[in-house]
Amino acid sequence: DTAVSQTPKYLVTQMGNDKSIKCEQNLGHDTMYWYKQDSKKFLKIMFSYNNKELIINETVPNRFSPKSPDKAHLNLHINSLELGDSAVYFCASSPGTGSYEQYFGPGTRLTVT
């Protein structure tokens, strides 16, 4: 009965590769998010989707492209991976308009070598 799940948990890849991280929530929430947590543990929002529509797009390189096939899924595709992309990426979801309680997935630790 996992609420927000992400795959894979760990991802090790070389510079220049393209990779995807998947996220699914079974909470019936309307809004989903991607966060990046750096080595200093700072949580930085990257994107947010509400009912499959992009509503937040922070200053993120074009190499990062989110896709939401339906409101329960939000995937993150990263092209031409760079060393600086190494971080933990968290997916989160919230009920939607008027509620700001976000529920996080377990994270994907991306290591670019």
Added chain:
Amino acid sequence: GQQLNQSPQSMFIQEGEDVSMNCTSSSIFNTWLWYKQDPGEGPVLLIALYKAGELTSNGRLTAQFGITRKDSFLNISASIPSDVGIYFCAGHYTGANSKLTFGKGITLSVRP
């Protein structure tokens, strides 16, 4: 942009002690949230606050929404070893869409 300040970066306490953490902002927030992150896991929501002055408890945790709307605190009473982790405050302000602003977190260590 909006910023939330949490300090110190780390706190060390003895098992059984109470500890209080503050989160402050130069701007008004309408919602305050407290999260805890265990190593290798995602942040878990502890307490949500929606009204200025609101005081809410969750077991040994108590959090308050400051009356100025510019601060919040979290108290942990009678700490135990499993309280170890990173505690983040987060806030939402009007006009931010659904975006939360997070503090940088406080790492809590509990000595047995």
